[in-house]
Amino acid sequence: METLNAAELLAALGHESRLSVFRLLVEAGPEGIVASAIGEKLGLPPATLSFHLAHLSRVGLIRGRKESRFIRYCAEYATMDELIAFLTRNCCQGEACLPKTATCDTIAKRRKCGDGNP
Amino acid sequence: METLNAAELLAALGHESRLSVFRLLVEAGPEGIVASAIGEKLGLPPATLSFHLAHLSRVGLIRGRKESRFIRYCAEYATMDELIAFLTRNCCQGEACLPKTATCDTIAKRRKCGDGNP
DNA sequence: TCCATATTTCAATAATAGTCGAAATATTGA
DNA sequence: TCAATATTTCGACTATTATTGAAATATGGA
DSSP, rough: OOOHHHHHHHHOOOOHHHHHHHHHHHHTTTTTTEEEHHHHHHTTHHHHHHHHHHHHHHTEEEEEEETEEEEEEEOOOHHHHHHHHHHHHHHHSSSOOOOOOOOOOHHOOOOOOOOOOO | OOOOOOOHHHHHHSSSHHHHHHHHHHHTTOOOHHHHHHHHTTTTHHHHHHHHHHHHHTTTTEEEEEEETTTEEEHHHHHHHHHHHHHHTTTTGGGBBOOOOSSSHHHHOBBBSSSSSO
């Protein structure tokens, strides 16, 4: 991933409403959530929600599939992963970095960078 | 550190110039880089660079320390770590996610989320 | 077909962010 | 003190983004 593309993804997530939508979908898992339910949960007017969903879709962070009258959205985990990989690539010259504890098991593993450790 | 404002951090990184600055500092490691060298490397005019450095500093993604006439900036790895932890917290309902290969050892470990695996 | 519901598009407006020359400030070494 | 260099602030301008009501489109069920 190049810088330009990463900046686009980060900008998409750098908005309170869009980040809330994305987090909701990340937590929802592969099953996703239909648009109207997202709007209800976050209290966003239809036009506003549509605008933000379109933005997140355009950059590839979420995907929507038509399902009868609804559109069901889910997070694109692969895109998020690439983004995180980009952010941490070649980090910190082999020093320890990213040392904080975290909630998710996998995050807890992410303690040192570039130290060749399992 | 105050409470994490993830959208603010993401918006700060969601600009090509700022992301370039941040990546440069992430790769530079704890030693950091002086402002003028950053500007030269990225081809940013002093006023523009100052604007972006101030922005990144304000949200806590980088830190500058005066060093004689220069200001030496370095990445705040802890902030980035909190941000990544936030993005991946409670992800995907125990399904496999973030499955892509990555450059950094620590990233390579980050393969499943919430599966109770080491 | 007709109605109710889901979502998008349109359009006007409001708000915010980015750019960078020039002037100001700070620091150091001569 | 003076000149050179590093960085910030100011100010004016440009560009982009966000908001949302209302109208349009799409779908499925009665």
